[in-house]
Amino acid sequence: MEAADAPAGSRGTRRGARPGSAPGYASSSAPGVPGGGTGAGGTGDGSAGTARRARSPRAPYRRLSVEERRAELLRAALELFSRHAPEEVSLDDVAEAAGASRPLVYRYFPGGKQQLYEAALGSAAAELSLRFVEPLTGPPTARLGVVLDRYFSFVDEHAAGYAALLRGGSVAETARTDAIVDGVRRSAYRRIMEHMMVSEAGPRLALLVRSWISVVETAALSWLDEGRQIPQPELRDLLVDQFVAMFAAAAVRDRQCATVLRSFVSEEDDRGTGARLIAGVAEVLGSHGS
Amino acid sequence: MEAADAPAGSRGTRRGARPGSAPGYASSSAPGVPGGGTGAGGTGDGSAGTARRARSPRAPYRRLSVEERRAELLRAALELFSRHAPEEVSLDDVAEAAGASRPLVYRYFPGGKQQLYEAALGSAAAELSLRFVEPLTGPPTARLGVVLDRYFSFVDEHAAGYAALLRGGSVAETARTDAIVDGVRRSAYRRIMEHMMVSEAGPRLALLVRSWISVVETAALSWLDEGRQIPQPELRDLLVDQFVAMFAAAAVRDRQCATVLRSFVSEEDDRGTGARLIAGVAEVLGSHGS
Numbered sequence: 001m002e003a004a005d006a007p008a009g010s011r012g013t014r015r016g017a018r019p020g021s022a023p024g025y026a027s028s029s030a031p032g033v034p035g036g037g038t039g040a041g042g043t044g045d046g047s048a049g050t051a052r053r054a055r056s057p058r059a060p061y062r063r064l065s066v067e068e069r070r071a072e073l074l075r076a077a078l079e080l081f082s083r084h085a086p087e088e089v090s091l092d093d094v095a096e097a098a099g100a101s102r103p104l105v106y107r108y109f110p111g112g113k114q115q116l117y118e119a120a121l122g123s124a125a126a127e128l129s130l131r132f133v134e135p136l137t138g139p140p141t142a143r144l145g146v147v148l149d150r151y152f153s154f155v156d157e158h159a160a161g162y163a164a165l166l167r168g169g170s171v172a173e174t175a176r177t178d179a180i181v182d183g184v185r186r187s188a189y190r191r192i193m194e195h196m197m198v199s200e201a202g203p204r205l206a207l208l209v210r211s212w213i214s215v216v217e218t219a220a221l222s223w224l225d226e227g228r229q230i231p232q233p234e235l236r237d238l239l240v241d242q243f244v245a246m247f248a249a250a251a252v253r254d255r256q257c258a259t260v261l262r263s264f265v266s267e268e269d270d271r272g273t274g275a276r277l278i279a280g281v282a283e284v285l286g287s288h289g290s
Numbered sequence: 291m292e293a294a295d296a297p298a299g300s301r302g303t304r305r306g307a308r309p310g311s312a313p314g315y316a317s318s319s320a321p322g323v324p325g326g327g328t329g330a331g332g333t334g335d336g337s338a339g340t341a342r343r344a345r346s347p348r349a350p351y352r353r354l355s356v357e358e359r360r361a362e363l364l365r366a367a368l369e370l371f372s373r374h375a376p377e378e379v380s381l382d383d384v385a386e387a388a389g390a391s392r393p394l395v396y397r398y399f400p401g402g403k404q405q406l407y408e409a410a411l412g413s414a415a416a417e418l419s420l421r422f423v424e425p426l427t428g429p430p431t432a433r434l435g436v437v438l439d440r441y442f443s444f445v446d447e448h449a450a451g452y453a454a455l456l457r458g459g460s461v462a463e464t465a466r467t468d469a470i471v472d473g474v475r476r477s478a479y480r481r482i483m484e485h486m487m488v489s490e491a492g493p494r495l496a497l498l499v500r501s502w503i504s505v506v507e508t509a510a511l512s513w514l515d516e517g518r519q520i521p522q523p524e525l526r527d528l529l530v531d532q533f534v535a536m537f538a539a540a541a542v543r544d545r546q547c548a549t550v551l552r553s554f555v556s557e558e559d560d561r562g563t564g565a566r567l568i569a570g571v572a573e574v575l576g577s578h579g580s
Contacts (some may be wrong), residue, residue, distance in 0.1 A: 168458055168468045178458045203519040204528070207512050211505040211532070218504040222497050229493040238494070240542060242501070245539035249531040249567060253524070276541060 088170035356461035
């Protein structure tokens with residue numbers, strides 16, 4: 001288990017500290033927080049805290065606003081929940097990683113670990129959804145590739161937590177956590193429709209986009225499960241191809257899918273991905289007598 | 291809420307009654323079971339059981355073996371869990387639907403509702419997996435279509451329970467229920483590999499098949515969520531096309547996928563689905579200048 005290694009309020013938390021907000025009522029009674037960016041090192045001498053590990057000595061008093069303190073606790077929680085399944089993380093772990101006391105954590109998150117988990121998940125979901133934002137210009141398959149790269153970075157950074165969450169069966173999974181996950185899916189869905197200039201999707205186009213999102217999730221989970229056997233750039237290109245191929249299959253049966261696909265393909269640099277894919281498939285199938 | 295309406299040991303339960311097995315130790319102390327097919331009617335005089343409804347009068351004593359009794363309870367549970375989310379079903383509902391007493395249900399399922407739910411789920415999973423069995427002859431896309439029809443019948447029959455289960459977030463969801471769901475996915479995966487004559491799938495072929503299975507699940511859930519807007523036969527054909535299209539896209543990049551796809555296509559009646567799809571896609575894209 002690792003301690004948080006980024007300074008408070010830095011990247012990785014969407015509910016970041018708001019400088020200048022009211023001083024935290026909690027900070028006077030809580031241990032201070034080690035200075036930002038020093039990592040988990042230190043001399044490791046002090047000792048209260050979790051049963052199994054020594055706690056570092058109280059760091060110099062540092063006044064944090066309520067928002068700053070909350071962001072710091074959240075950041076520590078997110079870091080731990082990213083690297084471990086929810087079952088493996090205790091409230092004491094979070095307190096220790098944030099250099100805070102257990103009572104302080106409870107003051108900010110009276111619901112304890114479950115509340116922290118859901119808040120961390122919400123924060124991660126917001127971060128992930130931001131990665132879906134991409135300008136509406138350039139070849140659509142290139143845009144898709146860029147977003148997929150960012151998505152896989154996220155999956156990589158939050159590997160254990162991501163896998164535990166999407167694989168399900170965790171005691172920390174509730175209707176609320178599922179709603180958060182669904183929110184990310186809906187966000188991905190909306191972005192894709194935006195890039196396709198679709199304001200109202202019929203049932204077949206909607207199903208197509210939802211299906212592809214599930215393919216991406218399946219790919220991400222398999223990628224983690226199988227020890228990242230398929231290199232990430234190849235996986236990205238494969239998923240882009242799957243998008244085009246699935247779209248093409250749907251377009252044969254559905255007018256809206258066909259219209260959107262044509263417009264999509266016309267924006268490609270070389271009218272490329274669709275045509276290249278068809279040529280490639282024809283080649284594969286052309287030699288099927290062998 | 292409806293009472294079970296099929297006679298004991300009939301279709302719908304894989305752990306069906308074994309005629310001639312030992313008489314149940316439970317039957318002597320438990321209320322009898324109403325004769326098959328009479329529903330929940332009755333004069334409503336005898337009154338133990340659920341708080342909100344009167345119980346039908348004790349039916350003529352009927353001796354059931356342990357296995358028969360267990361199968362009957364399971365069948366009643368499965369029927370209820372198929373039509374309602376786990377949260378909406380009480381142990382009393384199951385007891386009533388099976389014409390049994392609450393203590394009797396607890397005797398067979400000491401873990402109460404959760405155990406009943408998991409047993410019913412296991413029974414449904416076994417039933418679903420059996421629907422994946424299909425002879426290894428004939429055009430592969432036709433075989434896939436037959437199995438998809440059976441799958442969608444299952445989804446239709448177990449609509450509420452299926453949706454609640456796959457959507458997640460239910461309190462009844464545990465690592466065990468997820469393992470059961472994963473077992474069904476693995477079973478589908480193995481069947482597909484069997485039909486493709488693949489004894490050892492590389493990571494790209496494995497990912498392809500897993501991805502398509504997730505597309506089918508997404509389609510089933512969307513189908514239920516959207517009030518079955520897309521007719522089931524169309525959905526089946528679309529999913530078969532998606533299978534071929536996704537396979538084709540993967541085949542362009544992966545030798546094993548290409549080999550398997552060629553063999554697959556060569557078994558088609560008219561070398562048809564792949565070629566038809568490519569022609570259709572080319573047509574859609576051919577007019578993209580318009």
